[in-house]
Every structure is written in structure tokens, then in C-alpha cells.
Amino acid sequence: xxxxxxxxxxxxxxxxxxxxxxxxxxxxxxxxxxxxxxxxxxxxxxxxxxxxxxxxxxxxxxxxxxxxxxxxxxxxxxxxxxxxxxxxxxxxxxxxxxxxxxxxxxxxxxxxxxxxxxxxxxxxxxxxxxxxxxxxxxxxxxxxxxxxxxxxxxxxx
Numbered sequence: 001x002x003x004x005x006x007x008x009x010x011x012x013x014x015x016x017x018x019x020x021x022x023x024x025x026x027x028x029x030x031x032x033x034x035x036x037x038x039x040x041x042x043x044x045x046x047x048x049x050x051x052x053x054x055x056x057x058x059x060x061x062x063x064x065x066x067x068x069x070x071x072x073x074x075x076x077x078x079x080x081x082x083x084x085x086x087x088x089x090x091x092x093x094x095x096x097x098x099x100x101x102x103x104x105x106x107x108x109x110x111x112x113x114x115x116x117x118x119x120x121x122x123x124x125x126x127x128x129x130x131x132x133x134x135x136x137x138x139x140x141x142x143x144x145x146x147x148x149x150x151x152x153x154x155x156x157x
Contacts, residue, residue, distance in 0.1 A: 050129040052136040061131050063143050065151040068118060079111040080145075082120045083130055090153040091120060100130065107137060119144040120152075 052058075068078060072092075080095040082088055087097035098106050100121065111117055117139060121127035127144035134142035145151060 050126075050133045052132055056132075056136050058132040058135045061128050061143060062124070062146045063118065064146050065154075068145065068152075076116075078116045078118055080118050080120060081110065082149075083126070084120070084122050088120070088149040090149040092152075095120070100126070103130070107139075110134075110139060113139070114141065116141040116143065120148050122148070124148065 071078060080091050082091060082095050082097045083100040083103060084097075085099050085101070087095070096110075098109065117131075117134065119127045119131045119134070119142060121130055121144070124144070124146060127148065131142045131144040147154075
């Protein structure tokens with residue numbers, strides 16, 4: 001109950017920040033929509049700073065797809081968070097898509113503490129840095145899928 005009360009302001013602020021971001025994106029599309037000018041990449045202005053203090057020990061990061069499959073097969077629970085700009089379809093049903101550009105304002109929407117979170121990104125370095133950032137922000141069960149969505153797909157055959 002206390003966690004919900006504490007996170008309430010962050011959720012409200014997150015919604016407000018997303019509304020502002022949506023307005024900015026619509027304005028960007030209106031300005032650069034005709035293709036005559038080069039548009040900046042969407043979301044570049046809002047990527048959270050993934051650098052954490054050098055002395056922060058995040059522990060071991062990176063989990064293989066086969067280990068995750070075994071955990072899920074044995075009844076374990078894992079929440080996948082896809083931080084790529086567009087959601088991939090190769091991940092399990094129920095994967096939460098939070099683009100990296102909005103991760104900082106959507107931290108309160110991540111699964112509750114104690115729930116393992118597996119980050120999937122476009123490359124392993126981004127996924128590792130994102131998982132390390134989440135651990136630094138207090139989400140101790142954050143990890144990343146080694147090889148990303150491709151590793152998950154290749155292991156399903």
C-alpha cells in the first residue's frame with residue numbers, strides 16, 4: 001500500500017511528461033513530415049542518462065535465453081521489458097514495451113520490486129547499460145537478455 005502511495009506522484013508526473021512528449025512529437029512530425037528537411041531522431045532529446053557512478057557495483061548482468069526458458073518452464077515468473085524504439089514481435093506475450101526514450105519517466109510503471117525484469121534492447125551494450133541503470137535506481141532484479149530478441153527466437157526452434 002505504501003509503495004502505491006509513494007509512486008502516485010511519479011505516475012501523475014509520468015503521464016504529464018508523456019503528454020508533453022506526445023505534443024512535441026506531433027509538432028516534429030508536422031514540421032518534418034514532408035521529408036524536405038532532415039528530422040532529428042524521435043526521442044533523442046529524452047533518453048535517460050544511463051551512466052551510473054563508476055563505484056556502483058551492479059553485480060553480474062546478462063542472462064542467456066535458455067536459462068530464461070528453463071525458469072519459465074519450471075513455473076518461474078519473469079517480466080520482459082522491451083526498450084527498443086518499436087516493439088519486437090519475437091518476445092513472449094505480455095512483454096511490456098517502454099521505449100528507451102521514455103524509460104526515465106515511466107520507471108513507476110515497471111513491475112513491482114521482487115519481480116525479475118529482463119531488459120531487451122537493440123544491442124547487448126544498450127541492454128546491459130539499461131539493466132545497470134535500473135539496478136542503480138533500486139530495481140535490484142533487473143537483468144538483460146543476452147543476444148536480445150534474436151537469441152529468444154533462435155532458442156524457440
